[in-house]
Amino acid sequence: MSSPTILLCLLLALSIRGGSFQPVPAQPSQASFAEGATAILNCPLEKGKIQDYHVFWFQQKPSAAPAWVLKHANDNRIDRGSQFDTRFVPIRDAGANAYVLQIQGVRTEDSAMYWCVAEGNYFSTFVSGSGTQLSIRGGASVKAPASVTLLSDVSQTSNAPTVHALCAVEQFYPGILEMKWSVAGKEITEGVTPGQVILNKDGSYSARSILNISRDLLNSGKPVKCIIRHESSGAEHKQSLEQCQGV
Numbered sequence: 030m031s032s033p034t035i036l037l038c039l040l041l042a043l044s045i046r047g048g049s050f051q052p053v054p055a056q057p058s059q060a061s062f063a064e065g066a067t068a069i070l071n072c073p074l075e076k077g078k079i080q081d082y083h084v085f086w087f088q089q090k091p092s093a094a095p096a097w098v099l100k101h102a103n104d105n106r107i108d109r110g111s112q113f114d115t116r117f118v119p120i121r122d123a124g125a126n127a128y129v130l131q132i133q134g135v136r137t138e139d140s141a142m143y144w145c146v147a148e149g150n151y152f153s154t155f156v157s158g159s160g161t162q163l164s165i166r167g168g169a170s171v172k173a174p175a176s177v178t179l180l181s182d183v184s185q186t187s188n189a190p191t192v193h194a195l196c197a198v199e200q201f202y203p204g205i206l207e208m209k210w211s212v213a214g215k216e217i218t219e220g221v222t223p224g225q226v227i228l229n230k231d232g233s234y235s236a237r238s239i240l241n242i243s244r245d246l247l248n249s250g251k252p253v254k255c256i257i258r259h260e261s262s263g264a265e266h267k268q269s270l271e272q273c274q275g276v
């Protein structure tokens with residue numbers, strides 16, 4: 030079990046080196062499949078040839094350590110991590126110059142972030158894609174968020190120039206959730222502390238995101254919203270900050 034840790038440390042150490050001969054894995058940021066289907070995760074290489082590299086796949090669920098799924102060597106040998114069975118099938122697609130991870134008979138609990146990592150020349154090249162968030166829809170264990178709450182300190186007596194808004198999403202499963210903020214209908218990232226997903230005792234997940242916004246902007250009357258999407262259940266919520274003012 031120590032090898033994934035070593036690999037990830039190498040990944041961090043070596044990804045800083047960069048260089049124009051590096052393969053560049055380009056993973057789509059999201060994917061979604063119905064339970065029982067064959068999920069297909071793509072990892073096309075923008076530079077380099079897929080035949081030249083070994084590929085590693087890693088899985089990470091919220092508030093858990095990354096798990097090593099498998100290694101697909103450039104001689105096509107496959108080694109799997111102990112938690113991953115033959116439902117996880119790596120493919121080299123020479124035509125598309127892409128690595129593919131198939132997950133056959135995909136289950137709700139396979140919902141997670143998946144990274145592909147290309148490795149060549151005894152770790153002198155070790156480059157990771159930016160990860161694909163996989164959401165599995167329609168399973169019996171899927172739970173839409175029980176609540177979405179937006180709280181703010183807008184009515185603080187100090188009249189501080191910055192107002193803090195907290196968006197809290199409770200008890201959903203699986204733990205893959207998209208959380209965004211918008212002002213006047215446009216997504217904003219400035220002042221946003223990104224969504225932290227936490228595992229509850231009952232196995233469900235909750236998430237929090239905080240927005241710092243200037244009191245002037247808030248008072249200008251432009252609608253400020255927390256937007257969440259839970260792909261597995263199809264749940265979408267838009268919560269307006271205005272609705273909480275004066276509470």
Ligand SMILES: *[C@@H]1O[C@H](CO)[C@@H](O)[C@H](O)[C@H]1NC(C)=O
Pocket residue numbers: 191219220221222241
């Ligand atoms: C938001 O405000 C808090 C306290 O006022 C500060 O500690 C935090 O760094 C700010 N976060 C961002 C992303 O601006």
